[in-house]
Amino acid sequence: MVEERWQNEGAARFCVGQAFFRSSSQTGRDLGVLAAIAHRQIHGQLRVLDAMTGCGVRPIRYALEANADYVWANEGNWELRDRLHTNLRNSLPSHRYHLTHQDANAVFFDCHQRQDFYDLIDIDSFGSPMPALATSLWAVKLGGLLYLTSTDGRATSGAAPDRGLQVYGAYARSHPAVHEQGLRLLIGLAVQQAAARGLNAQPVFSWYNGEVNRVMVRITRQSKWSTERYGFLSYCHSCGQFQTVSWKKLGRTATCLCSNPEMPPVLSGPMWLGPLHSPADLAAMSKIVCSLQVQSVEKRTVEKRTAEKRTAYADAWKTCQRLLAVMQAEASLPPYFYPLAELGRRGKMDIPPRDSLIQQLNEAGFLTTRTHINSQAIKTTAPIATCIEVARQVSQLPYSPE
Numbered sequence: 001m002v003e004e005r006w007q008n009e010g011a012a013r014f015c016v017g018q019a020f021f022r023s024s025s026q027t028g029r030d031l032g033v034l035a036a037i038a039h040r041q042i043h044g045q046l047r048v049l050d051a052m053t054g055c056g057v058r059p060i061r062y063a064l065e066a067n068a069d070y071v072w073a074n075e076g077n078w079e080l081r082d083r084l085h086t087n088l089r090n091s092l093p094s095h096r097y098h099l100t101h102q103d104a105n106a107v108f109f110d111c112h113q114r115q116d117f118y119d120l121i122d123i124d125s126f127g128s129p130m131p132a133l134a135t136s137l138w139a140v141k142l143g144g145l146l147y148l149t150s151t152d153g154r155a156t157s158g159a160a161p162d163r164g165l166q167v168y169g170a171y172a173r174s175h176p177a178v179h180e181q182g183l184r185l186l187i188g189l190a191v192q193q194a195a196a197r198g199l200n201a202q203p204v205f206s207w208y209n210g211e212v213n214r215v216m217v218r219i220t221r222q223s224k225w226s227t228e229r230y231g232f233l234s235y236c237h238s239c240g241q242f243q244t245v246s247w248k249k250l251g252r253t254a255t256c257l258c259s260n261p262e263m264p265p266v267l268s269g270p271m272w273l274g275p276l277h278s279p280a281d282l283a284a285m286s287k288i289v290c291s292l293q294v295q296s297v298e299k300r301t302v303e304k305r306t307a308e309k310r311t312a313y314a315d316a317w318k319t320c321q322r323l324l325a326v327m328q329a330e331a332s333l334p335p336y337f338y339p340l341a342e343l344g345r346r347g348k349m350d351i352p353p354r355d356s357l358i359q360q361l362n363e364a365g366f367l368t369t370r371t372h373i374n375s376q377a378i379k380t381t382a383p384i385a386t387c388i389e390v391a392r393q394v395s396q397l398p399y400s401p402e
């Protein structure tokens with residue numbers, strides 16, 4: 001007998017029971033709620049399909065925090081039925097939700113059959129995002145959002161490239177920015193699958209939390225399929241330089257700028273090479289976070305809660321606010337990053353101080369930022385040789401706290 005322990009996240013109150021639930025995934029759920037609020041503000045309505053709902057925390061949050069008109073919670077595991085019924089009934093009036101226990105693919109086809117399309121489809125899958133990703137395109141509204149997850153790090157990091165080819169239709173090699181590669185392979189898969197159906201998928205935001213890749217994409221009608229942002233990433237293990245490679249230049253990638261014939265660059269892809277996030281969507285989400293912090297807590301959503309719970313609620317939004325700022329800065333930078341340890345190792349020096357290095361590279365005319373993917377790394381338009389040279393100068397500067 002599993003103990004009934006009720007817990008809170010955002011405005012939701014629920015009991016996990018035997019469902020799969022990770023409190024460490026809260027930021028992913030918070031970001032989903034923010035994007036849902038932004039979508040509702042623009043479109044005036046929000047119908048959500050949570051295809052793999054677990055204990056039902058997401059539909060409850062979308063309904064209570066994003067004011068979703070209607071949420072469909074689906075969970076393949078029939079044994080969670082009583083738990084889900086109790087959780088949903090406890091928070092929502094019956095006309096605002098629907099609960100089913102089917103395979104997600106069957107749900108998507110059922111939606112299509114009845115022409116019942118959704119503004120937001122959340123697919124919080126284990127492991128690989130396929131095949132639910134491809135079939136979800138049958139159920140999403142034009143202009144709507146797909147929130148995707150992947151946790152198969154081996155396939156995207158170069159540890160199991162054959163598996164990557166099987167799932168993503170892309171060959172992933174190992175290099176220092178493989179965690180960004182995981183996000184880009186997932187976006188690339190969504191972009192390609194959408195394109196195959198005459199649709200366009202564009203990232204709203206992408207988030208790697210140390211274990212899980214989460215990507216929200218907006219689906220629109222395709223005006224023109226362009227491969228400009230869907231190509232390859234090359235990495236030279238000899239000098240550490242990354243380069244993007246278009247389909248047309250695939251045959252010319254055998255050498256790097258360092259011209260080491262012994263060690264030609266390795267090639268990963270195809271993957272998404274465009275912006276990791278949409279700056280306009282991030283701006284809308286940041287604005288919402290600010291207003292949530294202001295009205296916080298005190299008044300509406302968590303009025304009756306203890307001070308401790310109010311603090312947890314406010315802290316969660318503060319975390320999102322900081323994350324969104326880093327995402328905004330990194331959105332349009334090149335599709336890779338340089339870990340500081342890598343610069344130190346290649347330059348045979350101590351690990352350079354991140355913020356000074358960013359400042360110096362910016363002053364030297366290279367766009368340079370932090371990245372949310374690795375706090376000990378930089379994204380920059382500078383070549384690695386320049387990064388090492390500037391890092392060496394920075395490391396020799398006397399320490400000057402602000």
Ligand SMILES: C[S@@+](CC[C@H](N)C(=O)[O-])C[C@H]1O[C@@H](n2cnc3c(N)ncnc32)[C@H](O)[C@@H]1O
Nearest residue numbers: 020021052053054075076077102103104124125
């Ligand atoms: C990662 S958990 C969901 C966690 C939940 N979204 C949350 O945020 O706490 C994935 C859930 O999807 C269910 N599931 C897995 N494959 C499914 C499928 N093909 N169709 C429907 N549900 C599925 C599993 O039983 C599991 O409860």
Ligand SMILES: [Zn+2]
Nearest residue numbers: 236239256258
């Ligand atoms: Zn090289």
